[in-house]
Amino acid sequence: MAMGKRKSERQGDLWVATMAIAQTPGHPFYQRLNGLLGGHGFDPFVEDLCRAFYHDRLGRPGIPPGVYFRMLLIGYFEGLDSERGIAWRCADSLALRAFLGYTLTENTPDHSSLSVIRNRIDLETHQEVFAWILKLLASQGLLAGKTIGVDATTLEANAAMRSIVRKDTGESYTAFLTQLAQASGIETPTREDLAKLDRKRKKKASNKDWEHPHDPDARITKMKDGRTHLAHKAEHAVDMDSQAIVAVTLQPASRGDTTSLDETIDAAVANLLDVQTDEATRGDVRTAAMDEVVADKGYHSNATMTSLSAMEMRSYVSEPGRGKRNWEGKADARDAVYANRRRIRGKRGKALMRKRGEYVERTFAHCYDTGGMRRTHLRGHPNILKRLLIHVGGFNLGLVMRRLFGIGKPRRAQDGLGGLAAAILAHPAHWMARWAAIWRHYRPFGPIRADSRFIHAAGEAA
Secondary structure (H helix, E strand, O other): OOOOOOOOOOOOOOOOOHHHOOOOOOOHHHHHHHHHHHHOOHHHHHHHHOHHHOOOOOOOOOOOHHHHHHHHHHHHHOOOOOHHHHHHHHHHOHHHHHHHOOOOOOOOOOHHHHHHHHHHOOHHHHHHHHHHHHHHHHHOOOOOOOEEEEEEEEEEOOOOHHHOEEOOOOOEHHHHHHHHHHHOOOOOOOHHHHHHHHHHOOOOOOOOOEEOOOOOOOEEEEOOOOOEEEEEEEEEEEEOOOOOEEEEEEEEOOOOHHHHHHHHHHHHHHHHHHHHHOOOOOOOOOOOOOOEEEEOHHHOOHHHHHHHHHOOOEEEEOOOOOOOOOOOOOHHHHHHHHHHHHHHOOHHHHHHHHHHHHHHHHHHHHHHHOOOOOEOOOOOHHHHHHHHHHHHHHHHHHHHHHHHHOOOOHHHHHOHHHHHHHHHHHOHHHHHHHHHHHHHHHOOOOOOOOOHHHHHHHHHHO
16 A cells, blocks of 8 residues: 655635535533533523623624633633633534534634623623522532532732832832842842842732732732732632532632631622522522531631621631630620530531531632633633633533533543443442342352461461
8 A cells, every 4th residue: 555645735625515524423511511501591591691782783793692601611611721722622623613503614703702792791690690500500409508618719810920010109020129229239230139139128029019000909929839929819608518619709819718708608698599589499499598607717717706606607617726815805706706616526517627628629629720710811800700600600510410411521521430430429329239239149259268278388488
């Protein structure tokens, strides 16, 4: 057989028959996800929701809202961090084209079109879509809403530390160091001189004095790996029964956990109330209201304990070691702290603390590490939160997909052992019954008997 050679230049065909175009069977995960969204009326819902942001007659046809939100969901399922990467992946993949409803002769939306429609649709609409996904969870029995675990993580901002400027004068960090070097006697400081001066100086950067000129919402903070970077703070409220994310808030990274908790709890209560009052899901939520909060010791303070007690919520918040305390004139705080201490020392409290460390951290791993949003490519909290709400909504949809079809991510279906494990975990009673029947029939391992010859040989070897 002669070796074929690749032609460096090939003239394209002027006409291509439709039957000659390569067809894809599609990805089974996205086919079933489309069936799930279509079966619950996702596209009519978002089209009615976004109708106010489009003109009836003027302008060219825009991106359908269902396509826009599906592309943001693809960002979670495919682990893509930027809108440019999402647009490229959708244009390149035949399976994702089928998921979006585009043929090979149609151009999928580019990243600039995604930016335009994101700026056009307001934050409240994205919140409504997130609430719609929560109602879908409730209709599948995956939302209890009684016990909520709260924790926060940092997201790296799309801003560099070397670009920060002083809030009072607007001068750059390099210019500030140059003035300090000249004041110390170095007339023409080099880069090495500035770096040496910066290492010796205490309190190098403070959020009170410095900001990024193009992203003032970013805050100087210490990341999980020890680096100092401009970042944002994402806080999750997770259902401790189903692992669903009930609420997500985006806050300044410099804000302490004790001060950010109230905003996240208010968002969780509002979302659960929206689900409970909806006619379609009123009977699917198994509790009347959220009444338990689980958090780590970073959230513990007198004000936090008193606030949760005033809202009639049972707190399970780890208490840091503070030694003997003076409660004079603080009877309310004392009672709330002692009640919380009594609860976390009980059997249920210890179990909830273990589950919080597992369930909440798992949402961070899925949404930001494998989900691709540990570093943000957008600027401004409203823009980032729009993407974050749908990104987290993709995590919740993955819970529904895992309940219905055994896998929660498309890449999970490519792993044979992973798919088998997911199927076993989805229906454990069925698989245990099958394994028990096989064991009773074949008995692959008989009783172990001690052979005197082996015992004697082992004794001689010793």
